[in-house]
Amino acid sequence: MLYVVPTPLGNLEDMSARALRALKESSxxxxxxTRRTRALMSHFGLSTPLERYxxxxxxxIEKLLGRVRRGDDVSLxxxxxxxxxxxxxxxxxxxxxREGLPVTALPGPSAVACAVAGSxxxxxxxxFLGFLPRAASKRRRILEAAKALERTIVVYESPFxxxxxxxxxxxxxxxxxxxVAARELSKVHEExxxxxxxxxxxxxxxxxxxxxxFVLLFHPQAEPENA
Numbered sequence: 001m002l003y004v005v006p007t008p009l010g011n012l013e014d015m016s017a018r019a020l021r022a023l024k025e026s027s028x029x030x031x032x033x034t035r036r037t038r039a040l041m042s043h044f045g046l047s048t049p050l051e052r053y054x055x056x057x058x059x060x061i062e063k064l065l066g067r068v069r070r071g072d073d074v075s076l077x078x079x080x081x082x083x084x085x086x087x088x089x090x091x092x093x094x095x096x097x098r099e100g101l102p103v104t105a106l107p108g109p110s111a112v113a114c115a116v117a118g119s120x121x122x123x124x125x126x127x128f129l130g131f132l133p134r135a136a137s138k139r140r141r142i143l144e145a146a147k148a149l150e151r152t153i154v155v156y157e158s159p160f161x162x163x164x165x166x167x168x169x170x171x172x173x174x175x176x177x178x179x180v181a182a183r184e185l186s187k188v189h190e191e192x193x194x195x196x197x198x199x200x201x202x203x204x205x206x207x208x209x210x211x212x213x214f215v216l217l218f219h220p221q222a223e224p225e226n227a
Contacts, residue, residue: 001066001098003075004089006082006108009213010187012043022106023048026075030064032088036079048075055088063090064092068101084112086130087158112154114213117190119152119180122219126152136160136168143172143218153202153218159210164202171219173197178219184212196222 003022008014023029024046030036030053037050040219049124053076067074076083076092082105083089096103116123126147132139132155153173161199162181169179171178175198183191189212193200197218 001073001104002064002093002103003043003076004083004093004105005075005102006106007037007040007077007080009109009111009114009185012040014186015040015044016106016108018106019106020044020046021073022073024043025073027133028059028067029075031076032078037077039172040077053088053092055091061092061095065095065099065101068096068146069099072159076147080109080111082108082123085110090199109156109186111156111182111213111215114185115180115217116152116154117184118182118185119217121152121178121217123152125154126154128154131156132160132165136164139165140172143169147173147177147220150220153220155216155218157214157216159212159214162210162214162216163201165214165216166197166204170197170201171214173218173220176222178222180217182215185215187212 005019005022017028024047029037029048029050031050032053034050034052053064064074074101076089078087078089081087084093091105113126127149129142132142175196177197178196179195179200181193181200193203
């Protein structure tokens with residue numbers, strides 16, 4: 001069985017009992033970064049062998065699949081959150097599904113779900129865009145297309161490009177569109193900055209440096225209503 005195991009975004013108390021059992025009982029834990037996962041495993045007293053999983057290396061994918069083919073229980077984790085949701089994991093899960101190998105995904109921490117729930121923006125239907133392209137023109141085209149759906153828009157972004165993304169969002173969605181910047185979710189310095197795109201953009205224009213992991217949420221309506 002291949003277990004897709006979510007791990008905490010920051011707060012280790014978010015680790016579920018089921019996830020801990022999967023990691024403990026697996027023959028191997030394939031992970032994005034062995035150093036980070038080793039620290040997590042050590043915290044919970046787990047000694048399951050670790051191997052690095054590289055989403056772009058066919059040999060890495062084949063090694064993981066080979067373990068599942070021979071009947072081993074294998075866990076897949078990323079550095080935090082849910083593998084396959086803007087984190088490595090999709091390709092090996094797709095390959096396992098094509099072969100008819102057993103796969104199960106455990107519920108648990110996910111930055112997109114956490115951000116939507118804490119934003120106050122409509123969450124009955126939303127558009128998750130993951131990480132947008134680095135080119136400003138492409139980002140704006142994507143945001144403009146999403147605007148037409150009149151749904152909450154969710155984007156992951158690096159702290160080094162938050163200002164640029166907010167510039168593009170103001171141009172594509174309009175300065176009055178709603179915006180929530182969720183920073184360092186579940187960590188000590190968790191923060192939600194909300195208001196219009198223009199006001200959130202102004203708030204971060206005054207910060208230097210900008211630190212932390214971000215989820216940016218937008219809604220094209222100034223006063224969105226739930227469906």
